[in-house]
Amino acid sequence: MSSGNAVDQVEQGQLFLDLVLRNRFNRTILDRFGDLGIDDWWLTAGCLAQSIWNISANRPAEDRIDDYDLFYFDPDIRWNAEDKVIARVADLFSDLPIRIEIRNQARVPIWYRKKFDIEYGDVSAACDGIDRFAYRTTAIGLRKLHDEYRIYAPFGLEAVLEGTIIPNPVLPIRDVYAAKVMRWRKKWPCLKVMPWPDNPE
Template sequence: MPDGLVGRLPVDEQVAALRSTLARNELLMEVLSRAAALDLPGWYLTAGCLFQTVWNVVTGRPPGEGIKDYDLFYFDDSDLGWDAENEVIQAADQVFGGLPAVVEIRNEARVHLWYPERFGVPCEPYTSTEAAIDSFAATTCCLGVRVENGRWRVYAPHGLADVFNLVVRPNPVLAPRGVYEAKTRRWCEQWPELTVLPWPAP
């Protein structure tokens, strides 16, 4: 079936198509495997490395083309200090050492501590990694995967149809309009086939 029709499949078949598509990015699969070995609480590989792999495959590009980094989120509210998160980052540097990939690790329990200064809007503390994924600037980005005991867990609160259909839809729940528009401009330079829906009027 052509990739563009995947969004019309039943949800379970869309998930199977997602797994098959992501498997074509060998580097992503290696990051996913090593991430599982870290066994971080509530972890997901998320955001660009996932939906951009799909965009590449759908448009006939090499699966890893244009992917700048691999975002690994986890949630641990037992210690909100920077030192605790930094220990995880340093441990991960060893796990992902030697891979030709930048793996960005963030404890989503700490986001509210730095988000307002960076983006200029308040951020309520997240209660889970899923809640953090829910707040991405585009619904198309709201996607996370992890592997537990050999079983895939896929979190996609807005489904997968837009991802496979190359549609970018705004998600105005946290990130400012400027963040969405900056991201979409950058993406369209790399993937001009995208259909970008406008930020909703006030």
């Protein structure tokens, strides 16, 4: 299970949290999701970073966010088990005018090779999916447990707060990185994009 760190144990953690919670949908998801009884989960990726970038661009925090990603881990990799969780989440947040994408990270290796023609590797916690994002900048998870917020940020928070997109070549998915940053730059032209390395270590 990925436990993350308390906000005050993460450099710039309080600033990050304050900005992310200015998006009312982030706040609502974090407040409610614990009701489902899933232990290992994170709100992650674009909805966190893009809330910050919107604020930096003097726009509403919720502006131009396509979806809200929730990662969880359940060793039950049956399709219908995940589908039941998707249905419960849809019901729990049916009053929100947003699209929520929730995926069991234990199932990712099943479909990843077919989609990208590379092996994803073993998954033992929800944070494993965050570790393998194509970009370190948005490899961040946030959750609320017993009224305490926790942050999972293996590459820190400096890049997301500064609007600098840094690649994470742990998987050879240069094209995924390029396509995503191209879409982001159209919405947030002030983002600074670092190139994918020619010879990843």
